[in-house]
Amino acid sequence: MNREHEYILNIILIALAGLTLFLSNILWVDLKKSHIPTTKIEDTDYATNDLFKELLKPQKMVANYNGQHHAVYDFDDIYNTYRQSIYEIFSNSNTKNGQVISLQEYLKLQDLPSLVFFYSSPVDLSIIVNLIGKSDSNDSPILIKEIYLSREFIIVSDGTNHYRFDKNTTIDFTLSALAGESLPEYKNLNELYNVEKNIYLPNQNSYLLKTVKYSNDLKSLISDESYVNNLATRFLNQNDEHIRDIVQDNSRSLIYGNEYLTLYTNGIIEYKNLNVPESKTRNLHTSLKNSISFISNKVGNAGIYISQITPIENNGDLGFRFSFNLYEDSIPVIINDTKNPYYIEIESYGDTITYFKQNYRKSISESPLPEKVKFAGLERIIKTSLTVFNEPFEEVLKNISDIGVAYIDNTSHDQTELKHSIFIKYNNRRLFFSMESGRLLMEK
Numbered sequence: 001m002n003r004e005h006e007y008i009l010n011i012i013l014i015a016l017a018g019l020t021l022f023l024s025n026i027l028w029v030d031l032k033k034s035h036i037p038t039t040k041i042e043d044t045d046y047a048t049n050d051l052f053k054e055l056l057k058p059q060k061m062v063a064n065y066n067g068q069h070h071a072v073y074d075f076d077d078i079y080n081t082y083r084q085s086i087y088e089i090f091s092n093s094n095t096k097n098g099q100v101i102s103l104q105e106y107l108k109l110q111d112l113p114s115l116v117f118f119y120s121s122p123v124d125l126s127i128i129v130n131l132i133g134k135s136d137s138n139d140s141p142i143l144i145k146e147i148y149l150s151r152e153f154i155i156v157s158d159g160t161n162h163y164r165f166d167k168n169t170t171i172d173f174t175l176s177a178l179a180g181e182s183l184p185e186y187k188n189l190n191e192l193y194n195v196e197k198n199i200y201l202p203n204q205n206s207y208l209l210k211t212v213k214y215s216n217d218l219k220s221l222i223s224d225e226s227y228v229n230n231l232a233t234r235f236l237n238q239n240d241e242h243i244r245d246i247v248q249d250n251s252r253s254l255i256y257g258n259e260y261l262t263l264y265t266n267g268i269i270e271y272k273n274l275n276v277p278e279s280k281t282r283n284l285h286t287s288l289k290n291s292i293s294f295i296s297n298k299v300g301n302a303g304i305y306i307s308q309i310t311p312i313e314n315n316g317d318l319g320f321r322f323s324f325n326l327y328e329d330s331i332p333v334i335i336n337d338t339k340n341p342y343y344i345e346i347e348s349y350g351d352t353i354t355y356f357k358q359n360y361r362k363s364i365s366e367s368p369l370p371e372k373v374k375f376a377g378l379e380r381i382i383k384t385s386l387t388v389f390n391e392p393f394e395e396v397l398k399n400i401s402d403i404g405v406a407y408i409d410n411t412s413h414d415q416t417e418l419k420h421s422i423f424i425k426y427n428n429r430r431l432f433f434s435m436e437s438g439r440l441l442m443e444k
Contacts, residue, residue, distance in 0.1 A: 058117035059330060062200060065113050065175045070183035071200055074329040078174055085169060095142055098163030106162040107190050107198060113175055114150040120402060184208060195397045205377050207405055208370035212328055214361040215415040216267035222252045234298050235261045235271050271356040279317045279350035287320040287348035294353045303327050312347060319349035333407040336442055359411060373420050376438030384438045401425045406432060
């Protein structure tokens with residue numbers, strides 16, 4: 001990678017950090033088929049560019065056919081089918097060559113055969129095309145929140161502005177395949193309440209979701225010498241002959257020089273590197289690349305997304321803290337714990353990783369197929385939480401920017417069934433409600 005491209009990439013990723021910090025954008029990355037490390041962690045070799053591409057995967061998809069809307073949560077294969085086409089189409093697209101259409105027209109187009117990919121918050125289009133080297137510049141970049149694909153044209157929407165590009169896409173095969181699956185029907189807020197928003201709710205007040213159980217097996221793994229030695233070798237790059245091993249009631253620490261690896265019985269794996277880094281300037285590209293490489297090589301996690309990016313400083317050295325959560329079939333899994341609110345936290349100063357913490361959770365079972373889960377309904381949720389939604393119903397709807405589903409993990413229990421919940425973005429607040437009762441569970 002030449003310096004010019006490296007510079008562009010760094011600028012793009014700084015913009016990405018800004019979007020994450022100020023728009024709470026969720027960025028996804030799928031590193032392996034299993035997101036929980038086993039007693040034997042296999043060697044892996046990940047291409048950084050491929051990981052960066054996955055960071056920009058949309059969070060959900062709606063398929064429109066036969067005059068109906070159908071939400072699809074597990075759409076990796078579908079997205080991969082069209083991902084390269086999207087990159088190619090938009091490599092030279094900007095606000096100058098896109099035709100602006102009205103929100104009303106865009107909503108009407110949802111009745112045509114189409115696929116719509118959704119991001120949780122607007123993402124700079126130039127991030128996508130520059131990130132993979134398809135374009136060196138984009139003088140009028142488009143923010144994207146939705147990507148609409150049809151037979152005759154493509155539309156990019158930032159939630160306010162909608163740009164049409166006359167580029168055809170072959171979607172008939174995908175829509176025909178989906179039509180054979182009897183997917184549940186959805187309607188958007190425009191159809192339900194005459195509020196001009198392309199936000200969807202299920203027709204039958206139920207979602208198709210899996211039942212998933214997580215457990216903390218670290219209590220038993222702490223005494224598993226094979227697992228501990230393998231983990232210590234990966235983190236400390238030394239064999240057991242050179243590592244100090246300290247066992248206490250609730251933890252086991254492995255120490256080599258200024259590096260510490262501690263396993264706690266409550267499910268926390270913590271790594272500290274006390275060697276002083278030399279990083280007088282922040283470089284998001286380097287820090288992000290090293291952090292993802294560290295995670296994939298040390299614990300092999302998959303199904304994770306960046307939940308937060310935080311600039312950090314220590315004695316004049318500058319870096320970033322990246323916080324990750326898990327997802328199941330593109331549905332986010334949120335920890336209900338204020339002390340350890342993320343599954344992974346990692347701190348990077350340039351080339352040096354100084355801190356890593358993992359909230360170890362293992363998927364022990366899940367229902368083979370999604371099952372219907374009753375949804376209390378939007379009106380009941382709003383009526384149940386009048387202290388939160390303290391304005392007329394019509395005004396509440398105008399101030400909702402997203403509605404979706406999430407799993408909640410109570411990590412205070414060694415073994416737990418993930419709780420199904422509804423999340424609502426309302427006035428820049430991210431609220432989680434019980435799927436069945438509609439009561440407020442937490443705010444993140």
